[in-house]
Amino acid sequence: MNKTLKSILSLVLCVCFVLALSACGKQNNDTTANNTDTNVSNNNVTDDNTDDSADITPEESTAGDSNILVAYFSWSGNTQQVANWISDKTGGELFRIIPEVEYTEDDVFDRAQDELNNGTRPPLSSHIDQEVMEQYDVIFVGFPIWWYDLPMPVWSFLEEYDLSGKTIIPFFTHNGSSSGASSISTVAELCPDSTVLTDDYFTYSGNNVDEAESAVDEWLTELGYNN
Known part of the structure; x- marks a missing residue:
């Protein structure tokens, strides 16, 4: 019983660790995108947008x-x-x-x-x-x-x-x-x-x-x- 419980706890901890890594990765990507937007905006050429x-x-x-x-x-x-x-x-x-x-x-x-x-x-x-x-x-x-x-x-x-x-x-x-x-x-x-x-x-x-x-x-x- 103890062995089974330990296995379940290990599995739960692994899943939590993977989810935490995923969340950190998303946060880093969002921060990079926001920094890029800020840098581009500060260049003062975006007064005429760069699409098309x-x-x-x-x-x-x-x-x-x-x-x-x-x-x-x-x-x-x-x-x-x-x-x-x-x-x-x-x-x-x-x-x-x-x-x-x-x-x-x-x-x-x-x-x-x-x-x-x-x-x-x-x-x-x-x-x-x-x-x-x-x-x-x-x-x-x-x-x-x-x-x-x-x-x-x-x-x-x-x-x-x-x-x-x-x-x-x-x-x-x-x-x-x-x-x-x-x-x-x-x-x-x-x-x-x-x-x-x-x-x-x-x-x-x-x-x-x-x-x-x-x-x-x-x-x-x-x-x-x-x-």
Whole structure:
């Protein structure tokens, strides 16, 4: 009887030990995931989320009847979604700002910071002919907030063209920098001969961008650009 009891107790202790190891393993995995999320969030590039980056197709620049251009940089698709709504509602022509060497999930955080710190203007793969650019009176410029400022491809775009006399209207997605941090003042500095609407920009959380269409409607109506 004692021998049987000892066997049962040993079996129970083994089962408890295995369950304890399993619980510890799960706790360690959860802690690692939470730490990873925190580290990524602190890099300030998640203002435009990093999902579905490979599914974005660039638009070609074409001359048309509209005097409105909707130019945007988007890595994840959040800013692109807002750009599409603005184009649909204003009749503006879309142009995606694309660096020759596109960002990847492996390099985007460090590369974005290094480019900003070093003032690197990455060359772009798509361009607008100057005579086409001249037809636009209003340019909506869209971007995510990266490292509290414009992504450097947007610097490249704004410095490439003579935008004198044009109205520049910023819009951006973010993950906490709802005021745009330094980005709006940067746009104004890069376009000194343009009218930059520094107080009338559009801002929306990238995490909830699917819900932003009505906010875009209201914003464009207030500006007088909603068809």
